Amino acid sequence: MNAWNQQGGRPPHDPYRPYGPYGPQPTPPPVRRIGLLRRLWNAAGPVAAGRKVFRPSRPGRVDDPAVARMQRIRTLVGLAAVAWVTFSYKLAASVEDLADDRLDQSWNAVLVLSVTFPVVVGVLIGMARPPARRELLRRARKPFGSILALIGGVALFPAAVLSGLLDGRLATGPVTVAVTVVVVLFMLVWVLPFVAYGIGMSLTHVFRTADIHETVPPLLALVLVWEMALVDVLTGAYEGVPGPPRVALVLGAPFSVTAVALWELRRLRVGYGLTVRGALMR
Structure with missing residues (x-):
């Protein structure tokens, strides 16, 4: 006797069985068809390409969700603090001005990181033993590629301006007009979202190091955040803010990032046995 016969003689509920001895039963929901353009966009769109270019993908890599959650919390708290001080002391007239300021700061951080990255990685590779040195060099190819992809994507816009593409100087005939329109649409619809996504992912994953x-990511984050604090001091950031809040804004990010980075390094060492000396085979 089957188990369901012992429960009053009725079969178990099976949502994927269209008919049974007691009449029709619920059928599975129909599979939603996705058009060809949508499939191409999902496979080769700017966000899909950005995931492949800017997110770490090494097999066997430790990806601790607790660390990612802590980094998101720190980022949200930092943005809230900056927004509160900005509007409290009227450093920005609108939300758009604040967004532009944050975008400029993010791009500056990417530029500083792109210069810091080869220096820090070069020092680590130089300190490593020969077997580790070859492996670290091999693994550094994709992070270097993500830097080149982001800088190349950004460089397309000034190149388009300097070449006269955007102001129509190259559009002298029907063919050149069509080519110009296609190129401009491609830059606005694909390249611009790719660059915006790449900036966010490059800072989040520290150029997929x-x-x-x-x-390597917490080490690079430590160096980067103190470099950005020095840049803020030298450029006179947050002018108009009184002394204590200004000091808190300039030093808040370095101290919070340092705390998270040191905690991440300790978690990697205690929980997973991963250390800088182990990476260098020292």
Whole structure:
């Protein structure tokens, strides 16, 4: 006797069985068809391409969700603090001005990181033993590629301006007009979202340096955040803010990032046995 016969003689509920001895039963929902253009966009769109270019993908890499959650919390708290001080002291007239300021700061951080990255990685590779050195060099190819992809995407816009593409100087006939329209649409619809997504992912994943070793992103984040604090001091950031809040804004990010980075390094060492010395085979 089947188990369901012992429960009053009725079969178990099976939502994927269209008919049974007691009449029709619910059928599975129809599969939603996706058009060809949507499939191409999902496979080769700017966000899909950005995931492949800017997110770490090394097999066997440790991806601790607790660390990612802590980084998101720190980022949200930092943005809220900056927004509160900006509007409290009227440093920005509108939300758009604040967004532009944050975008400029993010791009500056990417530029500083693109210069800092080869220096820090070069020092680590130089300190490593020969077997580790070859492996670290091999793993550094994709992070270097993400830097080149982002800078190349950004460079297309000034190149289009300087070449006269955007102001129509190259559109002298029907063919050149069509080519100009296609290129401009491609830059606005594909390149611009790719660059915007790449800036966010480059800062979040520190140019996907976890592909080199899990300890490299927190080390680079430590160096980057103190470099950005020095840039803020030298450029007179947050002018108009009184002394204590200004000091808190300039030093808040370095201290919070330092705390999170040191906690991440300790978590990698205690929980997973991953250390900088281990990466260097020292």
